[in-house]
Amino acid sequence: MDEITFAVLGTGGIGRRTLEVSTEKEGLTPVAACDRHGVAIDHGGLDVDELLAATEGNIASDPEDRVSTDGGGAAAAGVKQTGEDAGVVASAQAEPTETPIDDVIAESEAIDAVLVALPNFEHDFIPRVVDRFAEADYSGTVIDVLKRSRVIDMLDDRADALEAAGMTVVCGAGATPGFLTGAAALAAQSFVEIESVDIWWGVGLKSGYEDNRGTVREDIAHLPDYDIEDAREMSEAEIEAVIDEHDGVIEFEDMEHADDVLLERAGICDAEDVTVGGILDLTADEKPTTTTVSVTGRTFDGETGTNTFQLDDDTSMEANVNGPALGYMKAGVRRNRAGEYGVFGPGELMPGF
Numbered sequence: 001m002d003e004i005t006f007a008v009l010g011t012g013g014i015g016r017r018t019l020e021v022s023t024e025k026e027g028l029t030p031v032a033a034c035d036r037h038g039v040a041i042d043h044g045g046l047d048v049d050e051l052l053a054a055t056e057g058n059i060a061s062d063p064e065d066r067v068s069t070d071g072g073g074a075a076a077a078g079v080k081q082t083g084e085d086a087g088v089v090a091s092a093q094a095e096p097t098e099t100p101i102d103d104v105i106a107e108s109e110a111i112d113a114v115l116v117a118l119p120n121f122e123h124d125f126i127p128r129v130v131d132r133f134a135e136a137d138y139s140g141t142v143i144d145v146l147k148r149s150r151v152i153d154m155l156d157d158r159a160d161a162l163e164a165a166g167m168t169v170v171c172g173a174g175a176t177p178g179f180l181t182g183a184a185a186l187a188a189q190s191f192v193e194i195e196s197v198d199i200w201w202g203v204g205l206k207s208g209y210e211d212n213r214g215t216v217r218e219d220i221a222h223l224p225d226y227d228i229e230d231a232r233e234m235s236e237a238e239i240e241a242v243i244d245e246h247d248g249v250i251e252f253e254d255m256e257h258a259d260d261v262l263l264e265r266a267g268i269c270d271a272e273d274v275t276v277g278g279i280l281d282l283t284a285d286e287k288p289t290t291t292t293v294s295v296t297g298r299t300f301d302g303e304t305g306t307n308t309f310q311l312d313d314d315t316s317m318e319a320n321v322n323g324p325a326l327g328y329m330k331a332g333v334r335r336n337r338a339g340e341y342g343v344f345g346p347g348e349l350m351p352g353f
């Protein structure tokens with residue numbers, strides 16, 4: 001497969017870690033990275049070490065502190081910033097800009113894939129970013145790590161525009177949905193009818209908390225008394241108060257994670273037969289439970305069985321989100337180069353059912 005050039009939108013935990021992982025993968029050249037304040041573009045390949053060193057410790061933890069959807073928004077400083085909140089501008093490769101996404105779009109003819117690593121605190125935020133690439137007739141691959149079931153339909157509504165532009169979108173390509181959805185699709189192959197898919201994850205984020213505030217905030221939105229708007233508006237102190245109320249260990253049940261609709265669109269089972277839950281432990285780095293996908297079904301020869309897929313307790317969430325995100329990026333680019341456009345979920349990039 002020919003070399004793939006890619007951009008990351010967002011230099012929070014996921015943006016930075018995908019850049020890092022890509023340096024150890026074959027055939028991936030990161031050529032652009034941006035956040036709300038700035039953009040770094042080098043078609044010969046970004047210096048990832050420099051960019052990571054410059055941005056480490058000053059990630060945009062405030063959910064408002066990200067690339068604005070209209071390309072304008074809060075003005076970027078006209079001068080190079082350093083220190084706490086500078087974001088990507090702290091890198092010698094970056095320039096301040098008020099239009100980071102437009103700047104990437106302007107260079108996108110030479111960019112094979114765009115990884116959207118922005119928090120999705122409005123449900124239509126990622127779909128609107130996708131719109132802007134389609135409107136600019138971008139003909140490459142866009143991949144996101146969105147989680148909410150309802151967002152998949154919003155992307156599907158754009159199928160005609162994507163087809164017209166020649167764009168391939170791979171949605172829900174992190175851990176869950178993403179890695180574990182693909183595992184479920186593979187585990188389903190033994191069966192001719194699927195009864196249930198249960199995804200149960202464990203994450204330990206004591207030292208990793210700072211770097212993963214975005215995902216913790218988004219998880220809190222899944223608790224029974226909260227929604228995405230609440231989670232967006234909450235201060236860091238309020239988030240920490242919720243964590244304290246749970247003594248640092250939060251259990252989630254029946255999360256609205258898009259694994260359900262993504263497995264349904266791959267023809268594997270009904271969305272309602274899929275459950276996603278897990279335990280987030282902010283008091284330890286060890287996983288509080290082994291991440292497990294269980295797929296129960298009926299075989300052609302009359303047995304009922306459950307295939308399980310487990311992650312090692314020692315592989316980090318970062319490894320399990322960002323490795324698969326880049327793997328699905330490669331799968332998306334392969335489709336794009338074969339002239340297959342539109343929206344693909346992780347299950348559709350696996351053996352058919």
Ligand code: CWL
Pocket residue numbers: 174175176177201202203215216219278280287291311315316317318320321
């Ligand atoms: O899918 C995600 O982005 C993270 C998700 C939750 C903490 N917000 C769960 C990640 C599952 C990873 C499981 C593992 O590494 O064992």
